[in-house]
Amino acid sequence: MSAPSVSDDPFYGRPFVAALAVIALLLAAANLRGGLVVVGPLVEQIREGLNISASAFSLLTTLPLICFGIISLCVPALSRRWAPQTLAIGGLLIISLGVLLRLVNNYPVVLLGTLLLGAAIALLNVLIPGLVKAFFPRKVGLMTGLYSVTLSAGAGLGVYLAVPLLERFGHWHYPVALWALLPVLCILFWLPMVKVKGVGKPANPLKVSLWRSKTAWAITFYMGLQSFYFYSMATWLPKILLESGLTAHDAGTATALINLVSIPFNFLVPIMAARMANQRTLVLGIFLASFTGIAGLWWQPATAPLLWASLIGIGCGGALSLALSFFVLRATNTAQATALSAMAQSIGYLLAATGPAALGLMRDWEGGWQTALVLMMVLQCVQLVCGLLASRPVNVVPDQDK
Template sequence: MTLPTGRTAGTAAARTARRGSAALLVAGVFLIAANLRPAIIAVAPLVEAIRADTGLSATATGLLTTLPIVCLGALAPLAPRLAGRFGIEPVLLAVLAVLCAGFALRTAPPVLFLFAGSLLVGAAIAVGNVLVPSLVKRDFPSRVGLLTGAYTVMLSGCAAVAAGVTVPLMDALALPWRWALALWALPAVLALAVWAPQARRHTREPPRLPVRGLWRSALAWQVTCYMGLQSLHFYTLTAWTPAIFAEHGVDAESAGWLLSLAGLSGLPASLAVSLLAARSRRQGRYAAANVALSTAGVLGLLVAPVQGAYLWMVLLGLGQGTGISVALLLIVLRSPDTAHTTALSAMAQGVGYLLAAAGPVAIGLSHDLTGGWRAALVVLLVLLAAQLAAGLGAGRDLRVQGAVEPLPSVNIKRV
């Protein structure tokens, strides 16, 4: 029997340590993903309770849902600057801390604090949305498809859970709606604890000037429009589908479960599309599938919302799961390097979520003006045609190009 030498044993120990560190990093990424949607989505099944308690109109309640989405767009451009100054890992730790603070603020009785907490939640999610894809591109370049798919599954899956169990938990624990929302701080606290070691041993990269010329790229705008329109579709239907069902006699708990069904239905589509699309040179066919499924679901809500509710929500879930996977994957696949990924992610999510933020408010206003949902659903169908055009353009086998100039005299160091 040959005993391992000290050098061999040391190499094996180092390899084991690297694997353990990578596993902890992946676990941390997934836990962060698990917290990037429930803070927003959990509001939707509680809309009627919030309106009854606070007296908010449909338009004002739509604004409550929209504020975090506005933050996703307005604050996304700050993420690359923060990461360049402090490092990706410490900034993500701060994201989780701010998210917890937002949850806490929303428990305070004045309605103003409810809106202020929503702003904090949106600010945290905005930065996290941009930096996680950059982290995947930097640390796992050979597993982009797999990790993007798994990341998307966590996003969609936890959103679905939040939509489905928030009202049952509120009823089972006899909680007021504010504390039902606050329950979603618990996963954020867990993620904070798991991610803390990453923040202590982060890699600090040299600061870089912005990627120049990206905003003049037609391809970058196609990626951005596709991200924005699929997000508008998702957040609008998430915010108002329970209310649509409620107006047709469906109780709040059942409406929440129907919304959850859409999210759960999208999970297999998210993972499968991420794996398949990452291996394809062109992703236009997957964008077309997203639009076709979503169109069928919206048409169902328009024609027979209650009679075919389960089928419509499954179709919408498959469409939304496909859409978010394609959108996130396009940011990575259309970028030649990490610097472009961060810049394109900031552009696509910044402009895209500002576009998406208009959806819930506009639909709420449409309901207040017309007294129904028909006109709003027709508008969503028209926007799906524009989403198809953007997806086909962004799905071409091309890369965005911009000039990246590193600042001089900066050393890369392990902190």
């Protein structure tokens, strides 16, 4: 696998445009979670304002994951018709429109806005790894790390600002509306990217199919299982800790550590991955952290909840960043990176959407969390196997994937 040359760099000798590209990518990443997670801390106000039940409210969080799974498969076809920069601008506009529709005091309109929001985020989720490879072929590790950190920071900002903005302005519309304005600001930095040479729609666009690639499937299941793990833990860790005897404050503090602890690993793992011939060491280290965190919850959740949550955070942050790195490292061009990203995120997020429901059903059936946590440990072992296969230095081209 040859290293990218200076001639492959679309910004060589143009540091100002390169800086704009960095800002554009990071601002796009910051918009990919905030508009979704902001509704979590505002659940009671939104339910009261829309006069809906808890199950109806849950659609506002589960529909986007389903959109991620379905729309992701359409992105490679769209990228053969339009340049990825143009699609990114369109996605940002649709994010803004989707959030604005979620401000209307009409539940069907809010659902429509949720569907648009989920579809637009799915579009950008798939496009950005390919754009990282196209914009910064010699710095994919650094840029993937920065992208991953900003993705997590955007989610954290959405949750952190929700209640203060609600208290400051007195209505849940204000913290939600913030996420309709930020995409518009982001577009200002994307407009110059449309003219970047060598990154537009291919002159002879070809359909890239990776469904027969063993490496692509390994990456897909690695992505899916880490998403299953993250969304399951983010949903149920507070209740697991509460039922083990912790106070609501202590359970909330431990849960918050998942995102906080993950940030340095979001940044460092892609940089390390890009410098390695294979990533087996990273796969193993991430597995040990995740497995130990879950095993601790299964064994004695109240003994060291901060330690268990921190280990889970390390595993979640490291696995997400490594999965994003695989999209770039195992592809030879932007089209392959986009196709791999679409395949992995489509199946991955559909799998993730089943996680919280599956664990909740197991808990209701058993009356406790032991069996659900054993399942999580088993799935971590499966994720380890997928990660070891994905870490081989083999591109996702079927006729080369032996």
